[in-house]
Amino acid sequence: MANRIPPTSDPGFGIYVHWPFCLSKCPYCDFNSHVRAEPVDEKRFIAAFKAELAHRAGLTKGRKVRSVFFGGGTPSLMKAESVAAILDAIDGFWAVEPDVEVTLEANPSSVEAGRFRDYRTAGVNRVSIGVQALNDVDLKQLGRLHTAAEARAAVDVAAKTFARYSFDLIYGRQQQSVAAWRSELQTALTWAGEHLSLYQLTVEPDTIFERLNLAGKLVLPNADQSRAFWDATQEIMNAAGLPAYEISNHARAGAESRHNLIYWRYGEYVGVGPGAHGRIMVPKGRRAQATERHPEMWLTVVETDGHALIEDEMLSHEEQGDEFLLMGLRLAEGIEPARFEAVAGRSLDSARISSLIAEGMVEMTPQGRLRVSPEGFPLLDAVVADLAA
Ligand SMILES: C[S@@+](CC[C@H](N)C(=O)[O-])C[C@H]1O[C@@H](n2cnc3c(N)ncnc32)[C@H](O)[C@@H]1O
Ligand code: SF4
Incomplete structure (x- = not known):
């Protein structure tokens, strides 16, 4: 059996690309994601992504790219040629490790699964699919646009197309019992490859779920029930040979998300796109970077200034220590x-x-x-x- 990716003194360097658009806004989601009535000018956005990549390359000379992550929003709405153009730009700006991990987050509609082969041709070698639930009633309550059957089909296409794939589920949902979750998770394991992300539903500020919750219209688990959900999840995943290597992420040894390990091991990464974050080392220490969140504002600023960093600050030792603990203690390896x-x-x-x-x-x-x-x-x-x- 493969070993866990061992802790290393070089936690690596990765690139995060944020695609901020979705077809609709899920009521629980507080990610930087936006719905647009008009089609997005993808060419213009890609030119701006390239400009930001050039800018960050100037700040991180000599690094070798271990991973690239297209996150969102819904990056599976991007054309494969846009993904290819971004990966080509990365190839031109940095040295890339031979076994670089390139992940793309996908929503499981049939249209998006239809693009998986083209994403593979573009250079993507791992997808992470937002399945969330395995029954249509709950998917509707979560505001999802796909059905369970579509999710199943998308996971099947992913398994046939990519050597590595993962999917996300949200548990502790409205009215969900621990017994129902156990059975759902067992079914999910029959679809799974070597990695699963399992998130307990959280009520985030300024979401529709927060308003429903405040109005008493969201029936969610209490503390004891939450604990029972957690225990059931660990028991089932341990027995399946996919234990948690991070609080919400489960994998067979060696199949961990290399990109996310860079964050949790407090490595270096740059983020491009609206609302993307980065952490890079400079001679004086570690810089924290973040870009303008609003997509069209980000676009205009990049077109004017060549980048849209609105935060670029040295972190104090105390701040770095706090971040290091916050990230590293999420990992089973500590x-x-x-x-x-x-x-x-x-x-x-x-x-x-x-x-x-x-x-x-x-x-x-x-x-x-x-x-x-x-x-x-x-x-x-x-x-x-x-x-x-
Ligand atoms: C950026 S989102 C996913 C990308 C993709 N747009 C999707 O929805 O499938 C990453 C994951 O975070 C999880 N997530 C988002 N909001 C959550 C919440 N309030 N509670 C629990 N999990 C959440 C979902 O499982 C989601 O797939
Ligand atoms: S959960 Fe995913 S699809 Fe839904 S709004 Fe958030 S980013 Fe978009």
Whole structure:
């Protein structure tokens, strides 16, 4: 059996490309995604993506690209030739690792699945499909445009087209019982390859679900029920040989998302497109970057200035330490305390670690890594806050 992608002193360099458009807005979603009545001028956007890539290449000379991730929004609405043009530009600006991972997030409509082969020709080698639920009533409640049958068909096309694919499910949905989720997850496993992302539904600010929730119209699990959903998920995924390598991401050893590992291992990445974030190393330390969120505003700013960074700041050691913990403790492999010291300029508080160990929330591995224990994961936010304080 393949080994887990081992922790490394070089967490790598990746490129995130944000396509901000969707056919409709899902009521739970607070991603930077927008619906347009008129067709988007894709050529103009692609020219702007290339301009931003050129700009970021100037800031990250000498890096080797380990992964590219087309996220959204709905990047599967892009033409394959647009995806190819972006990948060609990346190839021209940077050296690319021979086994570079190129992921594209796709919605499971038949039209989009029909583009999978062309995406593969363009250079995509992994898709991540937003299936969300396996029955039509729940898909409707989630505001999704696809049916369960279409999702199944899209996953089948992905399995035939790509060596690596994953899909997302949302659990703890309205009126969902743990028993129903167990059976849904077992079915999902019969569709799955070597990677699944399983997210517990969260009510995000400024979404329709938040308004419904405040009006008492959304019946969601209470804390005990949430815990039961979590436990059932871990039990089923462990038994299936796809344990969580990150709080919501499950994979067979070696099939982890290399792109997301760069974030969680606190590596370097640039983000292009509206509302994309980046973290890059410069001689003085780590810079945090973010672009203009509004798509057409982003376009105009890039066309005028060659990039649309509206945030480009040095992070203090304290901020870097907090981010490092926030990211790294989501991983089952945990963090290396010596790297925390290098990043944060201070050591972790050993008294706090001892008390969290005594409470069973964290553990030290024989290799000297600090990680959250299976009991601690459902309380991850509190554990991170405690360690970061
Ligand atoms: C950027 S979105 C997905 C992209 C694609 N447009 C889609 O909807 O399939 C990434 C994933 O986050 C998850 N997600 C988004 N909002 C969520 C929420 N409020 N609670 C739980 N999961 C959420 C969904 O599973 C979704 O597939
Ligand atoms: S969940 Fe996906 S399809 Fe729905 S609005 Fe968000 S980004 Fe768009």
